[in-house]
Amino acid sequence: GTKPATPHIAMLATPGMGHLIPMAELAKLLVTKHGFTATLMTFASTASKTQQAFLSSLPSSISALSLPAVSLSDLPPDSEIETLMSVEAVRLIPDITSALKELKTRHTVVGFVADLFGADTFDAAHDAGLRPYLFFPTNLLTLSLLLHLPEIDVNLTCDFKELEEPVKLPGCVPLPGTEILAPLQDQSKECYKWMVHHGKKYCEAEAILVNSFDEIEPDAAKILRQHEPGRPPVYPIGPLIQTGSTVDKAGGSECLDWLDKQPANSVLYVSFGSGGTLTKEQMDELAYGLESSGQRFLWVVRSPSNAGDGSSNYYDAESKKDPFTFLPEGFRERTKERGMVVSSWVPQIKVLAHETTGGYVCHCGWNSTLETVVHGVPIIAWPLFAEQKQNAVMLSEGAGIALRLERRGDGVVEREEIERKVRALMEGEEGKRVRRKVAELKETAAEWMKEGGAACQSLSEVVAMWKKGGGCCNGC
Numbered sequence: 001g002t003k004p005a006t007p008h009i010a011m012l013a014t015p016g017m018g019h020l021i022p023m024a025e026l027a028k029l030l031v032t033k034h035g036f037t038a039t040l041m042t043f044a045s046t047a048s049k050t051q052q053a054f055l056s057s058l059p060s061s062i063s064a065l066s067l068p069a070v071s072l073s074d075l076p077p078d079s080e081i082e083t084l085m086s087v088e089a090v091r092l093i094p095d096i097t098s099a100l101k102e103l104k105t106r107h108t109v110v111g112f113v114a115d116l117f118g119a120d121t122f123d124a125a126h127d128a129g130l131r132p133y134l135f136f137p138t139n140l141l142t143l144s145l146l147l148h149l150p151e152i153d154v155n156l157t158c159d160f161k162e163l164e165e166p167v168k169l170p171g172c173v174p175l176p177g178t179e180i181l182a183p184l185q186d187q188s189k190e191c192y193k194w195m196v197h198h199g200k201k202y203c204e205a206e207a208i209l210v211n212s213f214d215e216i217e218p219d220a221a222k223i224l225r226q227h228e229p230g231r232p233p234v235y236p237i238g239p240l241i242q243t244g245s246t247v248d249k250a251g252g253s254e255c256l257d258w259l260d261k262q263p264a265n266s267v268l269y270v271s272f273g274s275g276g277t278l279t280k281e282q283m284d285e286l287a288y289g290l291e292s293s294g295q296r297f298l299w300v301v302r303s304p305s306n307a308g309d310g311s312s313n314y315y316d317a318e319s320k321k322d323p324f325t326f327l328p329e330g331f332r333e334r335t336k337e338r339g340m341v342v343s344s345w346v347p348q349i350k351v352l353a354h355e356t357t358g359g360y361v362c363h364c365g366w367n368s369t370l371e372t373v374v375h376g377v378p379i380i381a382w383p384l385f386a387e388q389k390q391n392a393v394m395l396s397e398g399a400g401i402a403l404r405l406e407r408r409g410d411g412v413v414e415r416e417e418i419e420r421k422v423r424a425l426m427e428g429e430e431g432k433r434v435r436r437k438v439a440e441l442k443e444t445a446a447e448w449m450k451e452g453g454a455a456c457q458s459l460s461e462v463v464a465m466w467k468k469g470g471g472c473c474n475g476c
């Protein structure tokens with residue numbers, strides 16, 4: 001039969017709103033600026049309400065495809081999220097292959113794009129006669145680490161945290177071993193092996209699209225933009241941040257109304273991303289620290305977890321229990337004049353864009369980081385899991401837009417430290433320095449993203465490759 005000549009791109013987002021949101025933004029750009037249609041595949045394991053609402057808000061030229069449910073019940077119950085995602089991707093290869101073949105009967109499919117934990121599904125692309133591309137939703141630092149990981153792994157004789165010298169990647173800030181990507185912290189774990197495997201698999205991509213921009217990590221960008229045999233070309237196409245959000249639910253507008261009533265640049269936004277949680281002890285320290293700082297704050301409170309690494313909520317963006325019951329006795333009453341607490345989800349971009357928001361206690365998830373850069377809000381870095389700790393190093397020591405919180409030996413951030421850094425950011429000299437720096441980056445990011453800017457040019461190069469058949473290996 002005849003199929004439309006409109007170029008169609010097939011995409012796969014692995015679990016997590018932090019993976020789905022930027023990939024959907026990429027799809028939107030391809031649809032609105034380059035005349036594509038797109039199919040966005042997701043795993044059944046993450047079909048949360050938040051995700052459903054998000055997917056149904058996408059333009060009609062982007063079709064959502066939820067892949068069949070896969071049983072992971074044979075895996076050890078304490079398997080890490082990275083392992084779960086990786087195994088699920090492998091088990092879905094046959095389904096993805098059929099889905100891609102079916103898409104090709106209806107569309108001119110020009111390529112298949114999978115994200116950082118989906119590299120094994122490149123095999124599905126090959127089986128369906130399509131060329132695979134990697135979308136890397138985080139930064140060049142993390143990409144460099146994963147690309148070098150197979151060779152680092154060969155020479156690594158102890159766990160990263162035992163290394164005496166920081167890890168030095170070309171063009172990147174030196175990374176103390178303790179701050180390296182969470183799934184790499186223990187070599188005996190499955191997730192470590194998976195990450196090494198992914199690093200190798202990335203080299204099969206025709207190209208790597210990265211959601212970062214040169215000015216935030218200039219030296220790494222210089223190096224990764226150079227052609228290197230055996231490594232796919234790297235295209236920084238960011239900062240891509242969420243546009244036209246409809247996942248903003250009830251409660252969202254309430255916090256914006258509250259922000260409206262505060263003085264300019266006076267409110268500290270406190271949030272740990274779509275999946276981050278604190279322990280009860282840590283939640284108490286944060287509450288007392290905020291209270292004694294005397295600053296205004298908007299805190300997205302989640303029910304505490306005992307998971308230690310703070311990732312327990314990852315597969316579901318909704319808090320299960322009423323999180324406010326975990327706040328210290330009388331906290332809300334004592335801070336009601338200058339603090340607002342909300343549970344689960346806020347329209348974060350609107351919060352960051354608001355003129356009364358003057359700082360962000362941030363988990364350093366990459367999407368949130370880009371959002372705060374685009375809106376020029378300085379950071380207090382409070383990393384929890386995934387690549388957040390190394391992001392925190394890069395943002396404070398490299399980009400200079402964040403103050404870092406010191407952790408106690410057991411990892412807890414104490415109330416005095418919280419109070420100190422909150423005051424430093426909101427009223428101190430250090431705060432002025434990072435505020436200036438983030439204001440500069442905001443300007444560059446805007447230049448970068450504008451029509452005809454460097455990010456658009458990078459994406460146009462990839463699009464040109466797709467349009468002339470670079471994504472299909474058997475002449476569809």
Ligand code: UDP
Nearest residue numbers: 018273274275344345346348365366367368
């Ligand atoms: N987000 C939001 N409201 C919330 C929490 C998160 O809109 O209450 C959005 C946030 O704007 C960002 C994404 O969810 O786009 C979180 O991604 P990020 O990479 O920062 O962290 P992750 O959630 O993956 O840890």
